[in-house]
Amino acid sequence: MKRWTRAWTGVALLLFWGAGLWHVGTPAFWYDELFNVNLILGHDLPGMMTVLRTQQPYPPLYFLCLKGWAALTGARPYAPGLEPGSGLEFLLRAPSVLAGVLLLAMLVPLGRRLRLPGATSLPWLLALHPLLLWYARDARMYAVWMTLTLAAIYALTANRRWLWWLAATAALLTHYFALFPLASAAAVAFFTGGLRPPSAAGGRSRRWAHLAVLGGPFVFLLGWMLFALPVTLGFQSFGTGGPPDLATFLGLAGPDLLTARVFLEPLGRALDPRWGYGLLAAAGLGLALRAWKVPARAGIVLGAAVLGAAATFVAWQLRPVQHVRYLVWMLPLLAVGIAALPAALVGRRRDAAGRALAGLALAAALASAGLARAFITAPRTVWYPDFRDTVRLLNERALPGDAGIATAAHGVEVFTAYRSPVTFIPGPAIGERLQPEAAARLIPQGAGRVWTLLYQDEAVDPGQVLIGTLEAAGGYRVEMAYSRELRLYAYVHPGTVPPLTPRQALTATFEGGIALRGWSLHREERLIAVYLFWELLEPQTRSLSGAVHLAPDASSAPTVQRDKPVLSEYWLLPELPVGEVLPDRYEMVIPADLPPGTYPLFALLYAPDSGQRLPLMTGADRLYLGDFSWP
Template identity: 25%
Template sequence: MTILTLILIGFALRLFYLTRSHPFFDEYTTVLAARQILSRGWPVLPSGLFYEHGLLASYLIAPFTALYIFQPVDQWQTAHWGLMLSRWPSLLVGGLTIPLVYAIIRREQRPAAGRGSQFVPLLAAGLFALSPEGMVWGGRARMYALATLLVWLTVWLAWRGTAPGPAGTRFRRLALLALLATLLTQFGALLAVPALVAGMVAAGWLARGDRRPWFLHPAALLDAAGLAVVTAAAVLVKRLGQPLGAAPLTATQGDELGTELWNTIAYQTALHFTWPDTVKFLAREFGVPHHYWLTLLALAGLAVGLTAAVLARQKIRPTFPLFAGLVFGLTILELVTLLEPFRRNPRYVVMFLPLFYTAAAAAISALGRLTPLLRRQSLAQPVAAVGLLIVLVTLGRDDLRVAAVTPEPAYEQAFAWLRPRLGPDDAILTMNTPAAGLYLDRVDGFAVQQDADQFLLTGSGAAVDRWLGVPWVGSAADFAAVLNNRPTAWFIIDTIRLPVYFRGDWLALVRTQMEQVWASDNALIFRTRDDRTPTPTRPDHPLDARLGDTIRLEGYTLTRSPSPPALHLTLFWRPTASIDTDYTKFIHLRNADGVTVAQHDSQPLGGLYPTSRWQAGETVIDPVVIPLPPDLPPGQYRIFTGLYRLDTLERLPVTNDTSGENAVILPGGVNLP
């Protein structure tokens, strides 16, 4: 009855998340892949990319997607019961994993502990049922719920495979099949393979008795060959998906295939270990409230258990919780030594959480053995497990609450709002092209400026996004060109990615050329302003003025507005190297006597994009409006511009300076009527 209650609570938490949260950014890609499976039989995205990521999960999700995806968008049900139907496989798989954790641990308990012992299985299953990670990924249309289940089955089958004889051999073959399914669901689980092999060898050696361990039998050679085939097959499928920077596999010569497969693994790994990065990673995973106290109790229990074994001179006997803990610990060790910090994705740890909870529950049970009441098979064990579970969940309740209520950007609502307002010649720019493809069936530009390589395909020439094959709009000049060439342009983004993937020159265009017309739960829609002055994308007057060793002024565009009187000057800067200083720009309008009659001083783009953030080789388009005095007499005026340090007022030297003051004199000046 207790485990049934935990299953229902875990299912309810996942259902709550499923029905109350907006889709995670990557869920749209999974649903797009499922739609392609329904129409083509396999997940080849509109860009032509084979989407191998979460391959088995995509096939599992596809039948649920079929319930709505072919209906016209305006006939879809509300977001939670339309697109959200694709989340149900994760909910069902996540709910199934809870009793499976309980059942396997109970089955594998040593006879000395008694098959009726419930403390460890109840605590481990309860921790997983009530974990924030289990709730979130059990309510999303992604592969992590299925990967968690498959990792758990693979580890259990591998554990059973450490037994000698035909029974162990059968379990090892089943473990290989489960491992293949795991890798085809989440390739990141490849991290567990060395840990799994090491754990199996250690368990086989410790349990050998007077018999040869499993790995010294001839059948182990066949197992090793099977592992090589499974790994190679998974790597080949991963390579077909064209990882970052890789050309399509069809362009690879046969004698290069082995190298390509090796590079598919190697490009994701690198020997990297520093204490600060390791501490940061461990604090992020185990220092959060819902894991912190659990980890302390587990370490205390481990210390008690080891101390008792040493004092009693007991030989270490392998158990399933010990095996699970060893595999988990070695996998974490690989994460902090074989992956660079930016690749240590918390989602990788999610797949192995049942192993952590199993090992932790077993270690904590060592503390319980100090209490005579818990040594007997009685009501005390489930009561103790549930009581401790309540305490741990209460201590970590903020993590659960934050995971449940923190909104993902409401892209599905944004595109649903936008659909009836689109004109036939409007331009749609977004970073979330899969969502646009699902909801609008059209998108004109993949908008991302910073760290774009990971999202692009470049093999056929012009760069396009990996999902729909949409042209990349990757610079402020490209963005301005779209805004200038379409009657209306829409930019759909969210508050999380806007400051991360877009620099100040892009943000300045959004501020000056567009207006926000819709916002909800971090999702934003901008539309071009009716009263805007289009930003030039190339200079009318080319220059080659060099300021210091790192900046060139490549030209300018100049126009005049009569009412109110003002000059509209756009400067085109190009940094040639990284810049450490935030320079201030000056613009002086001077009459024939050299008197400054109007001026403008500010950081480039009004401070939105200071020079210290400029990227070497890019063009920074810097529009400026210079108000003119209403009584300014007609005549010829000259324009001086340059850069200086605000703290010292020292100007950046101009190469071949003709002004005598380290300023660039714009050729031709301006004739004011």
């Protein structure tokens, strides 16, 4: 019987291992993976530690291990289009797959500690779970973090002091958010007697010794946080939005985590959200019933899940960085809760409960198989840009003497993994805003070609000043590539590049203290780009949208228009300075069937929530800019 149960568990592990490694090296790295590659291959050890201590919100353990693994396996970057792949993607993702296998294997002893009948079936619940496979096929720390956190919780239930110290310390030094489930589990263990040291002393001395045993791993985290004080106190995430409400949080913990909605929705394969909420409720009920049955052990798991989730929710109110990846540690705990339900329903008939769990787990694996296959075989461009293919095009079409600019600055990290003969310099970094004089200084002076790699550029160049500066100097695009939000352009320009200024100066003031100081137009076949040069005459208290209309005549509705927030959603009007002229790009594509003729262009401002236009001081609700001739 034991041989059969070991084989049953082994098949689940092999199934996950095979699915995890299936073409795992085929997709290109996406940006977060490229950040990791840049950190371990683009920096020596002191440089990497300096970045983690002063700039990035991650403890060091995963990166130290990945750097050692890369050195051991000979992982190296390569130049797409100029040389064959080096196996870099496979080598750096493989540790995450191994971590996923260990996580599944660890579910069995945890289930036994909780006295779950049929604990050997637990790995089948997650063997083909799309979300676990996603993070197990990613060159990031999340699969490792999940495994270490589960190992630490198991150590508390099994009263294994050294495993608790090792696993909890490693988890805390892998991701800061490990603090929430592990502190919660340790608090429950303190009150239920988990890991209580044997001691002849009683009373207060024994409680202090118990607290020291449970709190030891957190001392290492505290030491690192003090060492990395610039990050732990001052790091601000990019584009996170406001704090989540309870409904949003439950959506992350239910449909996003348990049914992988966040990854399956772009494929059109997401389950009805009610499945996610139902599974979340079932998991909570199962953990509660098991804690009633085995309070000292299952109470630790329940506390880690419930109190850890509550602590995460509170932390997100203070620093809103909500995403399902920060809840992945809950997935195996919730799976245990779901597995506990058959035992609660069947009662003392352990054989029947074990068979019920085996059937449930096998059904979960079969139901997940099609979903897992769909996302494993789908191109990564469903979710992320293809940086490797973009660099391949760059390498195949680059000419001697070409130069490059990456906007935002972190775009240069792409070239640590994917090499190119074109040297790219970093543009403005997150938190900075590119202004015309700085854009002109960025562009190499002298005739030649300039490549622009634009990724998350709306956060640092909201008015698209960089490409406007090239175009205003007479530059024109000769190469271009698009991959989702990633754009690559090559511009030829005549040499001298002055700062971007209006070609048509004007003075027009809108109600509320916003002036338009001029405009420019650049045309490339059917694409026209109109730059409006705004100036704030007084501080603004609300965000506004701008628009450019091309109409048949002054009284007609627009034939073509472009509406967008003034500058971008990352630089709203209340955050912008008074007195600075702000270039703002509005792109329009002329319909192929537009009749030849002369068309007036208009600019306007309006409130995005109501659509109410801001009047000019003349009383008009839109400003005539000039005429556009087509073709």
